[in-house]
Amino acid sequence: MELEEIIGTLAGIFTTGAAVPQIIKAWHTKKVNDVSPYMFFVLIMGVSLWTLYGILLEDVPIIITNGISTCLNATMFLLIVKYKRKAV
Amino acid sequence: MELEEIIGTLAGIFTTGAAVPQIIKAWHTKKVNDVSPYMFFVLIMGVSLWTLYGILLEDVPIIITNGISTCLNATMFLLIVKYKRKAV
Numbered sequence: 156m157e158l159e160e161i162i163g164t165l166a167g168i169f170t171t172g173a174a175v176p177q178i179i180k181a182w183h184t185k186k187v188n189d190v191s192p193y194m195f196f197v198l199i200m201g202v203s204l205w206t207l208y209g210i211l212l213e214d215v216p217i218i219i220t221n222g223i224s225t226c227l228n229a230t231m232f233l234l235i236v237k238y239k240r241k242a243v
Numbered sequence: 244m245e246l247e248e249i250i251g252t253l254a255g256i257f258t259t260g261a262a263v264p265q266i267i268k269a270w271h272t273k274k275v276n277d278v279s280p281y282m283f284f285v286l287i288m289g290v291s292l293w294t295l296y297g298i299l300l301e302d303v304p305i306i307i308t309n310g311i312s313t314c315l316n317a318t319m320f321l322l323i324v325k326y327k328r329k330a331v
Contacts, residue, residue: 169289193264201257
């Protein structure tokens with residue numbers, strides 16, 4: 156494996172998995188008041204488009220990483236919607 | 244401009260700019276208790292590595308978008324550190 160591949164793979168794992176600690180935090184505390192729903196909405200738009208980009212280019216790593224990102228960010232967005240309501 | 248280029252450019256703008264609404268929210272409310280610092284730490288690691296990946300491949304769009312992302316996520320991380328202390 157070349158150096159670029161190792162760095163690219165690590166970079167992909169980090170940017171894809173970044174939402175996980177935020178999901179765990181929101182899940183445990185049930186508090187999302189300080190989290191911006193717009194951030195996750197824009198992220199979902201972005202990673203969905205990256206997934207579409209991967210599909211057009213038939214690039215499997217782009218499809219997989221951004222597909223996972225879309226699911227994770229959508230999960231966080233749903234948690235925001237769910238717990239925002241409870242706080243009202 | 245080809246369809247893939249348009250979609251890739253839009254995707255890049257969205258994923259790069261996603262941190263902006265969170266930064267604005269934290270800046271105005273001065274509250275970051277529900278935001279995961281680990282999310283932004285992992286994001287910084289990821290986009291820094293993508294920037295390095297762009298440098299190794301001499302790919303200017305990757306360097307620019309991820310360079311901006313690194314700055315934005317680092318700004319948010321610093322706001323978390325700053326306002327977490329005030330809350331204690």
